[in-house]
Amino acid sequence: MTEPIAYAPPKVWVWDKENGGKFANINRPISGATHEKDLPVGKHPLQLYSLATPNGVKVTVMLEELLSAGHTGAEYDAWLVRIHDGEQFGSGFVAVNPNSKIPALLDRSTPTPTRVFESGAILMYLSDKFGGAFMPRAPEKRAECLSWLFWQMGSAPYLGGGFGHFYAYAPEKFEYPINRFAMEVKRQLDVLDKQLGRNEFVAGTDYTIADMAIWPWYGALVKGLIYGAAEFLAVHEYKNVMRWTDAIAQRPAVKRGRMVNRISGDPASQLPERHDAGDFAKVKPAG
Numbered sequence: 461m462t463e464p465i466a467y468a469p470p471k472v473w474v475w476d477k478e479n480g481g482k483f484a485n486i487n488r489p490i491s492g493a494t495h496e497k498d499l500p501v502g503k504h505p506l507q508l509y510s511l512a513t514p515n516g517v518k519v520t521v522m523l524e525e526l527l528s529a530g531h532t533g534a535e536y537d538a539w540l541v542r543i544h545d546g547e548q549f550g551s552g553f554v555a556v557n558p559n560s561k562i563p564a565l566l567d568r569s570t571p572t573p574t575r576v577f578e579s580g581a582i583l584m585y586l587s588d589k590f591g592g593a594f595m596p597r598a599p600e601k602r603a604e605c606l607s608w609l610f611w612q613m614g615s616a617p618y619l620g621g622g623f624g625h626f627y628a629y630a631p632e633k634f635e636y637p638i639n640r641f642a643m644e645v646k647r648q649l650d651v652l653d654k655q656l657g658r659n660e661f662v663a664g665t666d667y668t669i670a671d672m673a674i675w676p677w678y679g680a681l682v683k684g685l686i687y688g689a690a691e692f693l694a695v696h697e698y699k700n701v702m703r704w705t706d707a708i709a710q711r712p713a714v715k716r717g718r719m720v721n722r723i724s725g726d727p728a729s730q731l732p733e734r735h736d737a738g739d740f741a742k743v744k745p746a747g
Contacts (some may be wrong), residue, residue: 497550502537505569521717
């Protein structure tokens with residue numbers, strides 16, 4: 461068997477447009493718009509531009525939970541952004557999020573429309589906008605909630621961009637990066653499992669934005685919904701994560717939020733765009 465040749469980095473890195481696996485067509489080393497395209501605007505003050513990736517699901521779950529809690533001002537339009545087609549590089553989207561990542565939120569209820577990007581920032585913004593919803597009021601409990609929110613923001617890139625990329629999407633599979641990131645993901649799952657062994661929800665006794673941030677990533681992982689790696693990672697070992705995942709999945713607002721901007725899987729789980737609460741009743745199963 462031929463031994464793999466070790467990679468020697470060049471003195472100066474040069475972009476190879478063909479390199480990058482499944483997402484090579486949308487990855488590039490520069491920012492900014494690639495084409496002119498205005499964003500659509502609906503009837504509600506809150507305009508969401510997104511896709512039902514784990515980061516997108518965080519925000520649609522939060523919005524649906526706010527509506528379930530009686531915050532009528534949280535009504536929103538959710539517009540589909542097809543990231544595989546490069547729609548996040550349109551001039552209108554870049555104006556809302558210069559980082560060209562979903563989700564992006566535009567709040568038109570303020571004197572000058574307020575843009576919010578990065579999913580954790582959107583969760584915090586919506587909590588503040590609606591009187592601290594899904595955020596503990598006591599300073600020490602608020603600190604715990606925010607610590608776990610930022611734990612997710614810091615940890616998920618190792619799960620997605622690290623493990624997910626090299627295990628599921630890279631054009632070639634190599635032992636070192638897969639093993640390195642598998643070890644880190646299992647460490648993260650162990651951290652989360654131990655925390656949930658002591659608490660009903662991630663930050664304590666209450667359901668918070670920390671749960672909304674973590675569930676779409678780690679809940680999907682242990683249920684085998686992303687990367688097809690549940691057996692490889694032996695996720696059955698994390699019984700507390702499983703318990704928590706199943707409990708959150710039963711929440712009606714979570715079920716709705718997971719459907720919004722979804723364009724894959726069971727047709728009965730897809731609502732590509734959402735402009736009114738009645739849109740959910742229009743979703744029909746296949747056949």
